[in-house]
Amino acid sequence: MKKIIRHITLLLLLCVSTSIFAQEKTVQGYRIEGEEVIFTFDKREYQEVMHGETQDRKSIGNHDFVIENVAVAGQFNDWAKDKWIMTKLDENRYEFRKKIADFTDEFSWEFKFVINERYWAEPKGEVINLSDAKDRDGQNLHVYNLKMYTSHVSEDGNTSFFLKGHENAEKVVLAGSFNKWDEQLFEMKKTKNGWYLTLQLKPNVYEYKFIVDGRWMNDEGNPNKVRNEFNEYNSIVEVKAYYTFKLRGYKAAKEVLLSGSFNDWSEDGFKMFKTDYGWKFTILLSGGKHQYKFIVDKEWMLDPANPVKEYDYKGNINSVCMVR
Secondary structure (H helix, E strand, O other): HHHHHHHHHHHHHOOOOOOOOOOOOOOEEEEEEEEEEEEOOOOOOOOEEOOOOOOOOOEEEOOOOOOOEEEEHHHHHOOOOOOOEEEOOOEEEEEEEEEEOOOOOOOEEEEEEEOOOOOEEEEOOOOOEEEEEEEEOEEEEEEEEEEOOOOOOOOOOOOOEEEOOOOOOEEEEEEHHHHOOOOOOOOOOOOOEEEEEEOOOOOOOEEEEEEEEEEEEEOOOOOOOOEOOOOOEEEEEEEEEEEEEEEEEOOOOOOOOEHHHHHHHOOOOOOOEEEOOEEEEEEEEEEEEEEEEEEEEEEEEEOOOOOEEEEEEOOOEEEEEEEE
16 A cells, blocks of 8 residues: 555645636637536637638628538547537537547647538637648648647646745746647646646646746656756656446455556455445556456456456456556
8 A cells, every 4th residue: 555655645745725726818619627528619709711622711700601510620530520510509609518538648639610511610819729720731721720638727626736936927837748838828826825726637647847937947846857858857747546446246255355567466465345246446546558357365367347358468368447
């Protein structure tokens, strides 16, 4: 249990306060609520559309331009124009819901809205999550892509970042591998003792830095760091998630242990707790793939409820779980 205790200690050092502030800047095109990404299209936020083949442009406010349907197209669905059809809420607004867990381990995705399966919508005004759209030959399409980040500011976020001091700074931004080092998206909030922000992050190991009035700096309060390509240092944070292993039945067993790649295949294992249905054990795990087995009264066995198995480098067959 020493590994778990050390990690919990790290989490307590990173977390600072239960008072969380919301992000002021609007991220156009989506919002995240709980475990869902909600793509949102409001035609009043778009000035014109461009035909995907002829590149002819039309004003989206033109009375001759009739919206029959709106779809979400992006890297996550191979830019399909007719798959993720949005639900119409009123004459201006459409939305489409998707579980965050349905996306892979990428932290950001480019996407745009396609109208009537032919026209790409062009956002208007100053939007912070834009990138230049290009065709397959690398030519600029002159229609912007929006960006969606699975990492997001959340009042119930699992990772808090704190920068002590710098009371005279005008602006502090948190940038890291969780948002492809975006220099604008995650503005931190000023407090009496410094700056902080809380994010909801998928389990993984992340590199990050603070940008204080345009000057990049690592986290002085976090000793975990790695050298980067500029011969400087990025701070490191590892986000873990609770995962519960269950073994149903075997109620007559005197002892059931959990052993796997996460505890160096210890033959002492983690002692599982007896329940009404069998046995269980909850552990903090890093993101990714983990191999494991149960030891029932000193007999090693695969998880009978888990069909996912693979060989290890020694030729043994083990059960596999994924943490995302």
